[in-house]
Amino acid sequence: MASRLITLDGFRLRLVPTTKFKTAFVQLRFSAPFCPETLNLRALLPYVLLSGTSSYPTKRRIQDQCDHLYGTQIGAGVAKQGMMSVISFSLSVVNEFYLPGEAKVFDAALDLFRDVVFSPRLYRGSFRKVVVKDEIRLLREDIEADYADKAEFAFQRMVEHMFKDELARFRPKGDEATLDQVTPDALLQAYRDMLQNDYIECAVVGSFSEDYIVAAIRRRFSFQPRPADPVWTDTETKLIEAPASITEYGDVSQARLQIGYRVPTRAGSPDYFSMIVASALFGDSDNSLLYRTVRERDHLCYYVFSAYAAAKGAVFVSAGVEPGRAQAAAATIEAVRQQVASGMFSDEDLAVAKMAVIKRMRQATDSLRGIVADYAHFDRLYERPYDLLENIALVDAVTRAEVQTRIAAFVLDTVYELTRRDA
Missing domain, CATH: 3.30.830.10 (Metalloenzyme, LuxS/M16 peptidase-like)
Structure with missing residues (x-):
């Protein structure tokens, strides 16, 4: 499978052409040093962004537009890779070859995707309190569900003991004990930091014209240059005198x-x-x-x-x-x-x-x-x-x-x- 890695304005674009799937997949990733102070902010941020945009102000409106675009799907998540916190946004959209008539959806789907990432719905210059509160509740329920799973609970407890003085003791999903400390203004600052300072990668997989995809991505995504020094492996360790x-x-x-x-x-x-x-x-x-x-x-x-x-x-x-x-x-x-x-x-x-x-x-x-x-x-x-x-x-x-x-x-x-x- 041939592929290309292209450097665009402030980010890298990986193109992977393939005719194996009936859908195209776009992923945009933002990476910053993993640290406890921003753990909950970055855990919540992608889901707050998915809650509404300036053009589609609710989750329901976003979903309605996705349904209108032949089942387009937009998702988000957060993970830890090495010493980095990675927030990812993903778009899955049907290949226009399989649509009836002259239907065109990729550009409209990419516009919606761009809106989710870059045009959040704000109230008086910040994220809405009701949305932040709701996402905190959902995240807490998700964390509590993990703790209800005894195998997962035991694994997390072992990790906390094994890496007690290392960043690996933290889960990228968030820290339940400090979730209520998150405020809309702090979340907005974390969002701005993400756009201005994070290391950014984009990937597109599917059947497409390379020139068309590069032009479509370039029109919608542009970032200021930023340092490119991500640390993708976690080298923190300790001397083990006895298990x-x-x-x-x-x-x-x-x-x-x-x-x-x-x-x-x-x-x-x-x-x-x-x-x-x-x-x-x-x-x-x-x-x-x-x-x-x-x-x-x-x-x-x-x-x-x-x-x-x-x-x-x-x-x-x-x-x-x-x-x-x-x-x-x-x-x-x-x-x-x-x-x-x-x-x-x-x-x-x-x-x-x-x-x-x-x-x-x-x-x-x-x-x-x-x-x-x-x-x-x-x-x-x-x-x-x-x-x-x-x-x-x-x-x-x-x-x-x-x-x-x-x-x-x-x-x-x-x-x-x-x-x-x-x-």
Whole structure:
């Protein structure tokens, strides 16, 4: 899939032409240093902007216009990437080839998208109090729903302990305890800061004329030059003298075990591809050694899997266990890691892990968001555009010795258990 990266006025535009989809996808991203002081402001801002524009003053009016434009969809979100807070706005609009007659929707959809980002509805020069209050309520409900999920709650508690002196302890979704401190005026200042100072990226995926898209984007989006020094990996770390072991209690029928490892390999590293293969073999695939050993062989858990946080340099293991069996499960998980580090896995295990990684790569190209995410990852961290076939070749080239080296470099940081008191 051919693509181009173009520098326009104050931002970069990634074009990915493809005829695979019946829709075109546009994403506009604003990135600023992640910090606690702006955490809630940036968590709320995209949703306040989606609440109404000067031309379409309510969510209902925006949705009506989207429906009029053949089911156009506009969304927004916030995430943490490395040391950056990333606010994203997305537009999905049907390809005009599939519309009846001479119907034209892309320009009108892009105008609506521009209005959401650049023409918010204001009252007396600021965001409306009722809208801000409503979005605070919705965000609080979303955060509380996460805490009601015991597995998610246990993971967040482990993260808070493991990274207690690092920015990674904060969730980009927001901090419930300080949400009520957000004011319309503070939110407006955060909005202005975003437009004036953030590092900006735009991506367009779909079937289009390149000249037409560049002209359409250039007419609607223009920014003043700003420093281009985003930090896409999180290098904050600490010296681990001994792993932390933490047990907390709650109303749970199934204990939740969370284990955090530090790893030296981050996204952008030459060792990244061997790391994702090692991660898949260890616990991040359906046929991983953790699953086959801890669950299937020893029956120590209801579920177990690992996840590699590439931007942070961490691996997290999650398991649901019978209360009272967490210690045995944790010991077995560590034993499996040592087993892989010593080379006690078969060539078939390695081949299956590679197949899992490659399958995941191919599946990402089946969605517009997946394509945008892959290109953003490589635009930010590698000196080449995303290339599926090249990446598959790099995965296939991973050796047993490289997998052993990656797993041997795991450093156990935190073991966290959420269980009931009578366990």
